[in-house]
Amino acid sequence: DGGITQSPKYLFRKEGQNVTLSCEQNLNHDAMYWYRQDPGQGLRLIYYSQIVNDFQKGDIAEGYSVSREKKESFPLTVTSAQKNPTAFYLCASNGGGRAYSPLHFGNGTRLTVT
Amino acid sequence: DAKTTQPPSMDCAEGRAANLPCNHSTISGNEYVYWYRQIHSQGPQYIIHGLKNNETNEMASLIITEDRKSSTLILPHATLRDTAVYYCIVRAQGAQKLVFGQGTRLTINP
Numbered sequence: 663d664g665g666i667t668q669s670p671k672y673l674f675r676k677e678g679q680n681v682t683l684s685c686e687q688n689l690n691h692d693a694m695y696w697y698r699q700d701p702g703q704g705l706r707l708i709y710y711s712q713i714v715n716d717f718q719k720g721d722i723a724e725g726y727s728v729s730r731e732k733k734e735s736f737p738l739t740v741t742s743a744q745k746n747p748t749a750f751y752l753c754a755s756n757g758g759g760r761a762y763s764p765l766h767f768g769n770g771t772r773l774t775v776t
Numbered sequence: 777d778a779k780t781t782q783p784p785s786m787d788c789a790e791g792r793a794a795n796l797p798c799n800h801s802t803i804s805g806n807e808y809v810y811w812y813r814q815i816h817s818q819g820p821q822y823i824i825h826g827l828k829n830n831e832t833n834e835m836a837s838l839i840i841t842e843d844r845k846s847s848t849l850i851l852p853h854a855t856l857r858d859t860a861v862y863y864c865i866v867r868a869q870g871a872q873k874l875v876f877g878q879g880t881r882l883t884i885n886p
Contacts, residue, residue, distance in 0.1 A: 666819075668819075695874075697876075702878075703878065704863065704876035704877050704878045704879060705820070705876040706876075707873055707874075707875075710873070720873065750817075752819050752820070754819070754820075764810065764812075764822035764825060765812075765820070765822065765874055766822065767819030767820050767821070768819050769818050769819045770817070770818070770819050772817075
C-alpha cells in the first residue's frame with residue numbers, strides 16, 4: 663500500500679542533543695512537508711520541499727533543519743537550538759503545486775525532550 | 777491564504793447527520809476549500825475539497841454557498857468513529873502552504 667511512514671512513533675531525548683525524525687513516502691509525490699503540533703493546537707509548518715535538493719522555511723523553522731536528497735525521503739533534524747522541542751511532529755506529501763492535490767499525512771512522531 | 781473560522785466544538789448523536797460549518801469570508805476566486813480530520817494521536821486525514829460546486833464522496837458532502845464565503849461539511853450518518861477534530865482550510869492554486877487553524881472538535885454520542 664502506498665503511504666507515508668514516520669519513525670519512530672515515540673522518541674525520547676535529553677536536552678542539548680540533536681535528533682533526526684524519519685519520513686519516507688512511496689506515493690511518488692514531488693512535495694513533502696513537516697508540521698509541528700502542540701497539545702490542543704492546530705498544525706504549524708516547519709519546512710517544505712517541492713523538489714529534490716530544494717526546500718523552503720515554513721512559519722517556525724528556527725531550530726530545525728532538513729534535507730531532500732531523495733524524492734522519497736525528507737528527514738527533519740531537531741537541533742539543540744530549538745527552545746521547545748517537545749511536540750508531535752507530522753510529515754506530509756502531495757503532488758506539488760496543483761491546487762487540488764490533497765496532503766497525505768504520516769501518523770506522526772511524538773518527541774519528548776527532558 | 778484566507779483565514780477560516782470554525783466553532784471550537786460540536787456534538788452529534790450517532791446515526792444522525794453531522795453538519796460542520798466553516799466561514800471563509802475573505803476567500804479569493806482561486807482558493808479551494810479543503811476539509812481534513814484528525815483522530816487523536818494520528819495524522820490528519822483528507823476528507824474532501826471543492827472550489828464552487830457542491831461535492832460528494834464516500835466519506836462526506838461539501839456544500840459551498842454561492843458567494844463562497846462559507847461552507848458546510850456533512851457526514852450523513854455519523855458513527856462513533858467519526859469523533860475527531862475537523863479542519864476547514866482554504867488554499868490557492870499553486871500555493872504550497874496549508875494553514876491549519878484549531879478546527880472543530882466533533883463528538884459523536886451513542
